[in-house]
Amino acid sequence: MKKYLAVALGILTAIGGFVDIGDLVTNAVVGSRFGMSLAWVVVVGVGGICLFAQMSGRVAAISGRATFEIIRERLGPRAGTANLVASVMITVMTLTAEVGGIALALQLASGVQPLLWIPVAAFAVWLVIWRVKFSIMENVAGILGLTLVVFGVALFLLGPNWGDLRSQALQQTSHPRETPLTYWYYAIALFGAAMTPYEVFFFSSGGVEEKWTEKDLVTSRANVMVGFPLGGVLSLFIAGCAATVLLPRGVDVDALSQTVLPVAIGAGKLGLAIVILGVVAATFGAALETGLSAGYALAQFNGWSWGKFRRPAEAARFHLTIIVCLIIAVLVLLTGIDPILVTEYSVVFSAVALPLTYLPILVVANDPQYVGEHVNGRLLNAVSSVYLVIILVAAVAAIPLMILTKAGA
Amino acid sequence: MPELPKHEIAGQVLDVNLHILDRQVLDNGDVPIGHVDGVEVDGIDRGQELDPDSSPVVTNLVLNSGLWPRMFGGRPPESRLHRVPWSAVSKIGTAIELGEPGSSFDVTWPERWVRDQVIARIPGGRHAPE
Numbered sequence: 001m002k003k004y005l006a007v008a009l010g011i012l013t014a015i016g017g018f019v020d021i022g023d024l025v026t027n028a029v030v031g032s033r034f035g036m037s038l039a040w041v042v043v044v045g046v047g048g049i050c051l052f053a054q055m056s057g058r059v060a061a062i063s064g065r066a067t068f069e070i071i072r073e074r075l076g077p078r079a080g081t082a083n084l085v086a087s088v089m090i091t092v093m094t095l096t097a098e099v100g101g102i103a104l105a106l107q108l109a110s111g112v113q114p115l116l117w118i119p120v121a122a123f124a125v126w127l128v129i130w131r132v133k134f135s136i137m138e139n140v141a142g143i144l145g146l147t148l149v150v151f152g153v154a155l156f157l158l159g160p161n162w163g164d165l166r167s168q169a170l171q172q173t174s175h176p177r178e179t180p181l182t183y184w185y186y187a188i189a190l191f192g193a194a195m196t197p198y199e200v201f202f203f204s205s206g207g208v209e210e211k212w213t214e215k216d217l218v219t220s221r222a223n224v225m226v227g228f229p230l231g232g233v234l235s236l237f238i239a240g241c242a243a244t245v246l247l248p249r250g251v252d253v254d255a256l257s258q259t260v261l262p263v264a265i266g267a268g269k270l271g272l273a274i275v276i277l278g279v280v281a282a283t284f285g286a287a288l289e290t291g292l293s294a295g296y297a298l299a300q301f302n303g304w305s306w307g308k309f310r311r312p313a314e315a316a317r318f319h320l321t322i323i324v325c326l327i328i329a330v331l332v333l334l335t336g337i338d339p340i341l342v343t344e345y346s347v348v349f350s351a352v353a354l355p356l357t358y359l360p361i362l363v364v365a366n367d368p369q370y371v372g373e374h375v376n377g378r379l380l381n382a383v384s385s386v387y388l389v390i391i392l393v394a395a396v397a398a399i400p401l402m403i404l405t406k407a408g409a
Numbered sequence: 410m411p412e413l414p415k416h417e418i419a420g421q422v423l424d425v426n427l428h429i430l431d432r433q434v435l436d437n438g439d440v441p442i443g444h445v446d447g448v449e450v451d452g453i454d455r456g457q458e459l460d461p462d463s464s465p466v467v468t469n470l471v472l473n474s475g476l477w478p479r480m481f482g483g484r485p486p487e488s489r490l491h492r493v494p495w496s497a498v499s500k501i502g503t504a505i506e507l508g509e510p511g512s513s514f515d516v517t518w519p520e521r522w523v524r525d526q527v528i529a530r531i532p533g534g535r536h537a538p539e
């Protein structure tokens with residue numbers, strides 16, 4: 001019984017933890033401009049994160065090695081350093097966006113302007129990383145993040161024309177205001193939002209934090225294979241809400257208030273209160289994950305002591321890294337830059353950095369020294385190789401498309 | 410993975426590139442202390458054939474000597490060569506495990522410095538998270 005509870009808890013946490021500011025913003029933007037016609041990208045992206053997250057989790061459970069130790073070991077100094085620099089920059093950028101997201105959500109709740117919330121939010125994130133046990137931290141943020149299900153409730157209450165949404169998703173209706181270039185630009189943004197590299201850094205390091213062994217493989221696989229797809233469904237609800245309310249009115253999403261507007265219309269004041277709670281929980285949870293991930297990446301790459309299962313004094317440089325990253329995030333936000341803009345760029349840059357992160361995971365998941373008898377099967381390798389090609393194409397196309405479309409304008 | 414050459418003497422055959430360089434090094438308490446950036450070998454004279462009777466011996470692992478020389482060539486200054494004697498190695502697997510605490514190697518000084526000067530001074534820094 002206790003085991004099933006643990007599995008259920010893990011799945012719930014994975015669902016709630018899946019959505020972050022990148023998913024919230026990108027799905028709403030895409031829904032308001034393209035309806036559901038990019039839903040297939042969410043499906044492809046979730047498939048990819050499931051594949052590679054469970055591989056990195058398996059490697060962590062059996063060998064005790066987290067993703068960035070493997071990146072250093074397999075890619076060597078040159079490609080490894082390139083990946084480290086790119087990954088840490090993107091992770092800090094995502095952290096900045098998440099802290100900004102917390103501030104924006106708290107502004108919606110309180111009316112106090114976000115500049116005042118930013119230092120408070122960042123300090124709270126640091127305090128949790130400094131003092132709260134890993135498992136409690138992960139479960140509380142994940143469970144509270146589940147309240148984002150209210151996007152689904154609101155969608156049903158809005159009573160959209162389901163046939164329309166379906167035909168948008170399946171028949172690729174044309175969008176008079178858009179060009180094929182912006183379509184593909186947002187396809188890559190959505191793909192980057194679903195597959196952000198920090199998720200595998202966090203997932204595999206979390207496996208080491210929670211001292212997974214071979215016995216936990218089933219649990220970790222269930223978390224990924226059930227939790228992430230359901231998290232992807234949440235993403236589709238967000239897009240669906242935007243497609244129903246914002247698309248017909250020609251409203252472009254450039255603020256968090258527009259992301260949650262459909263919920264307020266569909267589910268009223270109560271719905272709005274719940275969705276704000278959900279957004280705070282999701283962005284706060286993701287801020288914890290990205291802050292830790294920046295520390296994990298740098299510490300694992302350099303061979304420093306790391307982890308929340310140690311006292312801070314026993315993982316000094318790891319904690320110092322997190323503090324420095326949070327300070328950078330606050331300083332960037334205090335310039336008055338729009339967190340939504342930071343988010344939009346961070347998901348596209350994520351797509352650029354994907355290949356160097358996912359290739360070493362695939363290689364090591366085939367190495368018996370790391371995973372013993374649990375090496376990838378042929379089918380898994382075949383599908384993963386197809387994904388690597390998709391990832392590579394997205395990475396190469398991302399920057400040219402960003403320039404050609406003036407970042408999707 | 411290319412086939413490793415067969416050896417007459419029984420034991421673990423290690424490929425320096427594959428199994429040693431860039432591997433994580435753990436101390437006897439499983440605490441990471443660094444990555445292997447180099448291996449020092451004794452018994453090779455420049456320009457001379459190797460003598461099969463007195464084969465070269467690995468003396469030290471060099472940890473965290475910086476990635477710059479490895480990327481662009483050259484040799485790191487002597488002060489950056491944090492050596493760990495080969496005799497301290499107790500096991501080589503997915504990580505290289507040592508039989509001694511990390512504090513006995515000078516490669517951990519930056520970690521100790523940050524701990525004593527910064528992290529341990531922040532309230533709660535010496536307590537386990539709850």
